[in-house]
Amino acid sequence: MERFVRPGQTVLLKPNLLRKARPEEVVATHPALVRAVVELVKKAGGKPTIGDSPGAALAHTRNTLLKLYRACGLDRVARETGADLALEAGCQTVALPRGRLVKRIEIIDCALKADVIINLPKLKTHSFTLLTGGVKNLFGLVPGLIKPAYHAKFPDVDDFASMLVDICEFANPALTIVDGVWAMEGAGPGAGDRRELGLVVAGTSPAAVDLVLSRIIGVDPLTIPTVRECVKRGLLEQDLSGVEVRGETIEAVKAEGFRVPPGRRHAFPRWAVPFMPLAKRLLTTRPRIDRKKCVGCGDCERVCPVNAISMKEGQAAIKLSGCIRCFCCHETCPHRAIGLVRPLFQRLMV
Numbered sequence: 001m002e003r004f005v006r007p008g009q010t011v012l013l014k015p016n017l018l019r020k021a022r023p024e025e026v027v028a029t030h031p032a033l034v035r036a037v038v039e040l041v042k043k044a045g046g047k048p049t050i051g052d053s054p055g056a057a058l059a060h061t062r063n064t065l066l067k068l069y070r071a072c073g074l075d076r077v078a079r080e081t082g083a084d085l086a087l088e089a090g091c092q093t094v095a096l097p098r099g100r101l102v103k104r105i106e107i108i109d110c111a112l113k114a115d116v117i118i119n120l121p122k123l124k125t126h127s128f129t130l131l132t133g134g135v136k137n138l139f140g141l142v143p144g145l146i147k148p149a150y151h152a153k154f155p156d157v158d159d160f161a162s163m164l165v166d167i168c169e170f171a172n173p174a175l176t177i178v179d180g181v182w183a184m185e186g187a188g189p190g191a192g193d194r195r196e197l198g199l200v201v202a203g204t205s206p207a208a209v210d211l212v213l214s215r216i217i218g219v220d221p222l223t224i225p226t227v228r229e230c231v232k233r234g235l236l237e238q239d240l241s242g243v244e245v246r247g248e249t250i251e252a253v254k255a256e257g258f259r260v261p262p263g264r265r266h267a268f269p270r271w272a273v274p275f276m277p278l279a280k281r282l283l284t285t286r287p288r289i290d291r292k293k294c295v296g297c298g299d300c301e302r303v304c305p306v307n308a309i310s311m312k313e314g315q316a317a318i319k320l321s322g323c324i325r326c327f328c329c330h331e332t333c334p335h336r337a338i339g340l341v342r343p344l345f346q347r348l349m350v
């Protein structure tokens with residue numbers, strides 16, 4: 001840690017706090033990992049602050065943040081270690097000098113104030129970007145309710161990945177340390193299943209960390225949009241070489257049979273775009289409400305960037321013709337009431 005943190009520096013520890021969830025639900029970075037990193041930062045003479053902004057359904061307010069930290073076990077970590085909790089609700093629009101797609105974006109204050117950022121993602125699958133790892137975790141620096149606007153602006157997953165890499169380049173975390181002790185497989189990032197891997201993966205490059213994660217979970221790295229974008233930008237070698245792996249070998253820690261979500265990356269060829277409505281219906285994975293589980297909380301309605309969800313008779317209803325398949329609703333629903341369905345035609349093709 002002394003290589004990355006100098007005495008007196010303010011260090012933001014940025015976990016994944018998608019929504020209020022107990023550690024055993026594996027939605028958020030485990031407080032034990034955050035605690036361990038806090039202690040290392042303190043030992044190096046740094047001043048640790050724990051901070052994030054919640055997922056897209058929640059406003060970035062002091063009250064929301066307090067409840068989030070409490071539910072995820074981080075208020076206790078802060079109390080017991082003396083770390084600060086970032087509770088200020090402010091953000092600023094900043095320039096992204098190295099941004100390829102996005103030149104300006106809103107970033108929460110605690111990230112702008114920090115001398116050093118340490119990125120603490122959770123190893124989870126993701127219904128839209130396939131993997132929640134080092135690069136994707138930094139989207140959390142954009143305030144909660146502003147996130148859906150970027151889903152609406154960049155509905156294409158490759159554009160969205162390009163925006164994520166722009167944010168990652170701006171944040172430039174000194175270290176990325178992934179909580180893969182209990183990972184999430186299946187319908188991540190909010191409704192998947194716990195998978196015990198017992199892994200912590202760390203590196204100085206979020207792109208390299210994601211490359212390693214994809215190999216550990218047995219996914220072709222180039223099917224992960226953020227990895228593809230990092231290759232395009234020269235942040236990773238074309239042939240995916242050049243990443244030095246220390247400690248365990250990838251083979252030794254490989255998670256055989258790790259389940260990934262049925263995202264829309266499957267069978268949506270570019271030639272189908274002109275026939276969008278039909279192609280969308282026949283070829284893309286779509287969200288579906290489980291009426292037995294929906295309690296009508298309205299979180300999905302608030303998060304949908306294109307207002308394709310409305311509440312009818314106390315339950316959510318999706319107008320699929322307007323849906324851009326961003327899966328924010330699936331990610332957000334605290335009751336796991338939104339599943340993802342692959343149409344028959346898509347299943348036949350892939």
Ligand code: SF4
Pocket residue numbers: 289293294295296297298299300301315316332333334335336337338
């Ligand atoms: S689907 Fe989920 S998020 Fe939407 S209203 Fe029902 S319970 Fe709430």
Ligand code: SF4
Pocket residue numbers: 287303304305306307308309318322323324325326327328329330
């Ligand atoms: S209904 Fe469609 S557009 Fe709206 S949040 Fe869900 S997946 Fe995204």
